[in-house]
Amino acid sequence: DGDRKKIFIGFSQSINNDIWRKSMDHAMEVEASLHPEINLTIYNANRKAKKQIKDIDNMIEQGVDVIIISPFESDSIVPVIEKANIKGIPVIIVDRKVNTSNYTAYLGADNIEVGRIAGKHIVSLSNGHANVIQIYGDLTSSPGLERSLGFKQIVKQYPGIKVFDVDSDDFGHPKTNFVKVLDSIPNIDYVYSFNDLIAYNGWKIAKDKGLDKKIKFIGVDGLNGPFGGIQLVKDRVLEATVLYPTGGSEAIKLALKIVNKEIVPKNNMLNTILIDSLNADIMSNQFDKIAVQQSDIEQQQSVIKNQEKKYSSQSNLLKLLFSL
Numbered sequence: 001d002g003d004r005k006k007i008f009i010g011f012s013q014s015i016n017n018d019i020w021r022k023s024m025d026h027a028m029e030v031e032a033s034l035h036p037e038i039n040l041t042i043y044n045a046n047r048k049a050k051k052q053i054k055d056i057d058n059m060i061e062q063g064v065d066v067i068i069i070s071p072f073e074s075d076s077i078v079p080v081i082e083k084a085n086i087k088g089i090p091v092i093i094v095d096r097k098v099n100t101s102n103y104t105a106y107l108g109a110d111n112i113e114v115g116r117i118a119g120k121h122i123v124s125l126s127n128g129h130a131n132v133i134q135i136y137g138d139l140t141s142s143p144g145l146e147r148s149l150g151f152k153q154i155v156k157q158y159p160g161i162k163v164f165d166v167d168s169d170d171f172g173h174p175k176t177n178f179v180k181v182l183d184s185i186p187n188i189d190y191v192y193s194f195n196d197l198i199a200y201n202g203w204k205i206a207k208d209k210g211l212d213k214k215i216k217f218i219g220v221d222g223l224n225g226p227f228g229g230i231q232l233v234k235d236r237v238l239e240a241t242v243l244y245p246t247g248g249s250e251a252i253k254l255a256l257k258i259v260n261k262e263i264v265p266k267n268n269m270l271n272t273i274l275i276d277s278l279n280a281d282i283m284s285n286q287f288d289k290i291a292v293q294q295s296d297i298e299q300q301q302s303v304i305k306n307q308e309k310k311y312s313s314q315s316n317l318l319k320l321l322f323s324l
């Protein structure tokens with residue numbers, strides 16, 4: 001295997017201060033470790049559009065085999081994507097969309113559908129009569145815009161549902177207008193927020209005001225594990241969350257297919273689903289099983305690597321002995 005041609009994959013991550021992003025990075029690393037021929041390098045732009053462009057430029061210069069991008073901004077990144085395209089380097093876009101079609105493939109879940117699922121859930125729980133706060137994420141990003149679009153498409157069909165829009169900061173906290181709405185509108189029934197982290201931080205504010213039992217919180221992401229949305233549903237902090245898979249392992253699989261000259265669809269959709277108290281256990285059990293299998297494989301890989309090291313040092317020793 002060591003003789004097989006290496007495949008260089010560069011991944012440009014836009015943000016790295018939350019568990020969803022970390023889980024995406026981790027899923028890529030795990031998937032890459034299953035293919036010893038893959039050499040994966042992850043770059044972090046730390047919310048800086050310029051840094052992200054520089055990172056991608058760097059990958060182009062190195063002549064990597066595939067570039068995977070989780071975009072921060074959808075416009076400023078276009079020229080560097082087109083540059084890669086001209087140089088013949090395949091580009092895979094994950095999560096946020098970009099304002100060009102000069103890339104090889106896009107991978108992500110349908111955010112309009114995410115918003116619709118949240119909207120339908122509130123409609124069915126409330127029979128179409130509710131006061132709802134919607135906590136926006138970044139409306140300049142496609143997930144933010146589409147999650148709100150899909151949500152409004154559904155709830156606007158019900159005149160009994162009133163929506164109050166508030167926004168959040170870059171670090172997953174609702175802005176002060178959230179508190180203002182809580183204080184001025186006496187019967188808020190639901191909070192729908194752009195992701196689970198914002199929902200959780202909103203819930204803490206509501207809890208301080210003694211409103212946590214009255215208001216049902218719905219988030220997005222549904223990560224498995226200690227601080228993830230599934231656990232928050234199990235803990236009854238969130239009424240529900242809408243699964244938004246990171247696509248980490250799928251991105252690596254897609255990159256491999258592209259390198260192997262397979263034809264891949266331009267649009268690769270990941271599935272989304274509502275997670276509430278009815279299916280939270282099943283969902284986390286399923287994800288746990290996958291995680292156990294993955295860590296078994298990771299362990300095997302490291303055993304193999306150690307064996308290889310031992311073997312090569314033994315054979316070096318033999319070579320040395322024979323040369324004496």
Ligand code: FRU
Binds near residue numbers: 015020021195220
């Ligand atoms: C994490 C995050 C996720 C969300 C995605 C959308 O940085 O905000 O919660 O699903 O990015 O881009």
